[in-house]
Amino acid sequence: MSDRKLISSGSAFEQTMGYSRAVAQGDWCFVSGTTGYDYATMTMPDSIADQARNCFATISKALQSAGFSLADVIRVQYTITDAALVDELVPALGEALAEIRPAATMVVAGLIKPEMKVEIEVTALRSA
Secondary structure: OEEEEEEEEOOHHHHHHHHOOOEEEOOOEEEEEEOOOOOOOOEEEHHHHHHHHHHHHHHHHHHHOOOOOHEEEEEEEEOOOOHHHHHHHHHHHHHHHHHOOOOEEEEEEEOOOOOOOOOEEEEOOOOO
């Protein structure tokens, strides 16, 4: 059995809530749902596209910490708070994943804080 590696973003919230930013085991890496905070400034941009860009920056950092890259992503789930935001969001998704083209699901649901407009979760499989 492969060793399990827990990846933290350094947030105290991870310990309090009992989760990891990502968990890698063997050739797999599962990245938790990630919202659009800019962790350098602890601010949330208003634009859903900018939130998505921040999500992908955080996700990429977690993947790299586990020995993976965004190119290894095979599955992505987007949770957005309003279907009317899709047109603004889509270009930012393409910036990150147009060449990778993972399987994807997008759902509309509430998120835990009102400033959050998108949450992105990915699964990666290390390429042979």
